[in-house]
Amino acid sequence: MMANGEDKRAGMDILREAAELTLVLCGDWLLRNDRPEFQQLEAALIAEPGVAVIAFDVSNLGEWDTALLIFVRRCRDLAQAHGVPCVLDGLPEGVRNMMRLSLAVPRQEPVADAAAPDVFTQVGDQVLRTYRGLDNYCIFLGQLLLALRALLTGRAQLRMKDFLFLLQSTGARAVPIVCLLSFLTGLIIAFIGVIQLQKFGADIYVADLVGVAMTRELGAVMAGVIMAGRTGAAFAAQIGSMQVNEEVDALSCFGISPMQFLVLPRVVALVLMMPLLCVCADLVSILGGMVVAVSISDVSVVQYFNQVENAVGLNDFFGGIFKSAVFGVIIALAGCYRGLNCGKDATAVGLAATSAVVTAITWMVVADAVFAVSFHILGI
Amino acid sequence: MAYGDYTVMNALDFTVKRGEIKVLMGGSGCGKSTLLKHLIGLEQARRGQIFYDDALFDPTAETMERVRRRFGILFQSGALWSSMSVEENIALPLEEYTDLGAKEIREIVDFKLSLVGLSGFGHRYPSELSGGMRKRAGLARAIALDPEVLFFDEPSAGLDPLSSLRLDELILQLRDALGATVVVVTHELASIFAIADSALFLDAETKTALCDGNPRQLVDDPAVDPKVRHFLNRGAEPGMDVNG
Numbered sequence: 001m002m003a004n005g006e007d008k009r010a011g012m013d014i015l016r017e018a019a020e021l022t023l024v025l026c027g028d029w030l031l032r033n034d035r036p037e038f039q040q041l042e043a044a045l046i047a048e049p050g051v052a053v054i055a056f057d058v059s060n061l062g063e064w065d066t067a068l069l070i071f072v073r074r075c076r077d078l079a080q081a082h083g084v085p086c087v088l089d090g091l092p093e094g095v096r097n098m099m100r101l102s103l104a105v106p107r108q109e110p111v112a113d114a115a116a117p118d119v120f121t122q123v124g125d126q127v128l129r130t131y132r133g134l135d136n137y138c139i140f141l142g143q144l145l146l147a148l149r150a151l152l153t154g155r156a157q158l159r160m161k162d163f164l165f166l167l168q169s170t171g172a173r174a175v176p177i178v179c180l181l182s183f184l185t186g187l188i189i190a191f192i193g194v195i196q197l198q199k200f201g202a203d204i205y206v207a208d209l210v211g212v213a214m215t216r217e218l219g220a221v222m223a224g225v226i227m228a229g230r231t232g233a234a235f236a237a238q239i240g241s242m243q244v245n246e247e248v249d250a251l252s253c254f255g256i257s258p259m260q261f262l263v264l265p266r267v268v269a270l271v272l273m274m275p276l277l278c279v280c281a282d283l284v285s286i287l288g289g290m291v292v293a294v295s296i297s298d299v300s301v302v303q304y305f306n307q308v309e310n311a312v313g314l315n316d317f318f319g320g321i322f323k324s325a326v327f328g329v330i331i332a333l334a335g336c337y338r339g340l341n342c343g344k345d346a347t348a349v350g351l352a353a354t355s356a357v358v359t360a361i362t363w364m365v366v367a368d369a370v371f372a373v374s375f376h377i378l379g380i
Numbered sequence: 381m382a383y384g385d386y387t388v389m390n391a392l393d394f395t396v397k398r399g400e401i402k403v404l405m406g407g408s409g410c411g412k413s414t415l416l417k418h419l420i421g422l423e424q425a426r427r428g429q430i431f432y433d434d435a436l437f438d439p440t441a442e443t444m445e446r447v448r449r450r451f452g453i454l455f456q457s458g459a460l461w462s463s464m465s466v467e468e469n470i471a472l473p474l475e476e477y478t479d480l481g482a483k484e485i486r487e488i489v490d491f492k493l494s495l496v497g498l499s500g501f502g503h504r505y506p507s508e509l510s511g512g513m514r515k516r517a518g519l520a521r522a523i524a525l526d527p528e529v530l531f532f533d534e535p536s537a538g539l540d541p542l543s544s545l546r547l548d549e550l551i552l553q554l555r556d557a558l559g560a561t562v563v564v565v566t567h568e569l570a571s572i573f574a575i576a577d578s579a580l581f582l583d584a585e586t587k588t589a590l591c592d593g594n595p596r597q598l599v600d601d602p603a604v605d606p607k608v609r610h611f612l613n614r615g616a617e618p619g620m621d622v623n624g
Contacts, residue, residue, distance in 0.1 A: 031478060031488075031526070065526040065558060070487045094557025101495050101550055108500030345462035345507040 008062050012036040014044045019052035021045070021084075023075065026060035029068035038074055045082055054079045056090040069098055140337050147257065147264045156260045163265040170231050170266075171273035175280055177230065182222050182281035186210055186288025189218075193289075194297050203297035207307035210289030216316040219282040221368060223274060224327035228360035232335040235266050236356035239339025240349040248340065258340065267332040274328030275321045282320065315380045323371055327364050334360035381414055382426045388414045391588045392428070394580050401555055401562040401575050403595070406582035407611070412565040413456065415582065416533055419563060420453055432529075449477055452527030452560075456534045458518030460506040466493070466517045467502030473524050492520040495550060497543065511538045519547070523554060530554060532564045536571050548574045569614060573599075581608045 010027040021044065029035060045051060054075060061068075072088065072095060079086035088096050117125070150156040193209040239262055242248050248258050286308055293299045299307075338356040342348050381388045388411040396402045404412045417423040419430060421439035430437040432447060460469050470489045474480055480488070493499055496516040506514055515538060522530060532551070536544040548571050554560045566572060572579055572595050579595040582588075583605075590605040591598060598604045599612040 031480060066488055066491065070484070070491050073491060074487070092557075094553070097553045098495065098557050101546070101553060102491060102499075103494070104546070105494070105497035105499060107494070108498075343507065345505075347463045348507075 010035045021051045022055045022057050024057040028063040030065050031067045054086045143259045147259045157256050158265045166265050166269035170269045178226050178277050178281050179284045182285040183288040186285030190289035190292035204299050206293045207304045208311035211308040211312040214285040215282045215312050215320050220278045220320045220324040223277040223281045224364045228331050228357050232331040232356045232360045233353040235335025236339040236352040240342030240352040243342045263336040270328040270332040271325050274324040278321050278324035330363045331360045389587050394592050400577045403572050403576040403579040404565045405579050410582045410584035416565050450528045452522035452530045454519050454522045454532045458514035462506050465505050470521045470524050496520045530560050530562045536568045551575050
């Protein structure tokens with residue numbers, strides 16, 4: 001019954017007649033109003049022994065909503081706890097019907113939480129989880145290699161249209177943001193460099209600083225970090241959403257390998273596009289450095305580019321490009337792996353995307369460290 | 381109603397009376413759910429107006445939130461918030477819009493869950509429930525605030541026959557006991573005949589409503605458009621050309 005106009009105060013009287021305890025309800029029993037304390041009834045039951053039945057009188061009851069329903073249910077539960085029948089006959093028909101509906105399906109008792117495991121069990125569980133995680137990752141890599149073999153032998157199940165779209169989204173569409181951030185990075189490095197080098201009258205070496213730093217190291221790293229945030233997260237979210245909607249299961253049921261259809265084109269697309277993005281990052285950052293060098297020092301444009309040409313060797317340039325291709329593999333694998341292992345709800349998709357970015361950046365830094373040491377040993 | 385250049389429905393004119401159960405019916409893709417989205421303000425009609433209690437319903441107005449609080453909405457998939465447990469889902473509107481204490485909110489949540497046959501499932505997360513259970517939990521959330529107007533989008537879809545029957549009974553009780561006005565989008569004939577006071581038949585071909593009336597009378601009324609009788613008779617209308 002919906003409330004209209006001004007509410008009347010909800011009230012309750014408890015009448016004892018022989019063995020019957022009658023609850024006389026009056027006023028508007030609405031959630032937004034103050035209602036009588038339930039403890040009154042509890043106290044009455046204790047104070048008045050020998051109660052054989054609890055009944056209701058609602059002749060003066062006004063408006064009501066869920067407030068009355070939960071009150072009646074409390075009364076019923078309390079009566080049951082005292083072994084006293086609670087007669088609902090006196091209640092409005094709507095209340096009786098709602099009570100009947102609410103009692104129609106028995107309560108499912110929650111399974112008691114198991115006792116917290118001891119520290120050894122927790123450590124063991126964690127070790128097993130880590131082992132299973134590594135195991136899954138190895139299986140994933142193995143499946144990817146098989147998919148790659150299928151690609152090389154021309155038997156891979158991938159759609160050229162999807163692949164071209166991925167090339168566009170991971171390549172051309174990423175160029176503006178990669179260029180912008182690389183330009184600013186080149187600018188910052190040059191600015192810091194010029195300020196320091198001017199103290200020694202060695203302004204011209206800012207070209208060496210920007211050129212070598214960007215081509216050898218930062219161009220690939222910048223492109224990698226940007227693509228991890230942009231594309232790695234997108235891969236995880238796309239494939240994760242497909243998991244939630246059972247689209248991945250549908251692919252498997254049609255005999256289409258998700259590894260070949262979803263993972264392989266993403267990995268290949270990113271491996272192909274990352275070196276190009278790295279070249280963009282290198283060139284644009286050198287331009288950014290030039291802007292600073294020319295504007296706040298005595299270095300001319302020609303001097304700057306001659307110096308860059310002398311300072312940057314092909315090994316620096318191709319070393320950076322090689323790294324970017326490896327970063328591409330890392331980003332694509334992290335995104336696809338997290339997506340395929342996503343849970344079944346929206347939160348899980350968010351976690352998969354976050355996890356993909358963190359995993360990709362972590363492994364990129366590890367790989368970069370390995371490259372730094374390896375290049376040093378190989379004299380590159 | 382239109383999406384871009386595509387007109388979904390036009391020339392709609394109908395009334396839902398207070399305390400009535402109105403069914404929006406019609407074939408798949410005819411625009412039932414789109415109409416519902418317009419009624420609750422999630423979409424805005426290109427032309428035309430909607431009135432609640434004679435007041436213009438303007439989805440862009442600042443007072444919109446207050447009007448929407450009078451609504452309870454069950455979405456097609458339940459639309460539970462996945463980061464919250466079922467009981468948290470139901471408790472959220474109570475915490476936001478009432479001054480009730482935590483204990484009372486818990487009691488209300490328990491009661492609403494018992495109404496939809498999910499007593500004891502409150503601690504679970506949506507991902508741990510079946511599709512039908514998610515839908516019922518969504519219904520418990522929709523009725524948490526004892527809304528004046530309830531909107532149900534395909535409430536019976538995905539439910540087993542008993543749950544579906546129970547849901548029909550609950551809709552009737554919500555109307556009878558709490559005086560709620562109910563708008564239901566469905567094409568389940570059993571539900572339509574069980575609960576509808578009146579039904580609006582939407583037609584995808586003509587992009588408008590073909591009739592509005594009590595489905596139990598429409599089913600045999602020779603004056604009613606044959607498409608409607610065909611629909612209500614599950615295609616068994618004698619002499620009806622299926623291709624219309």
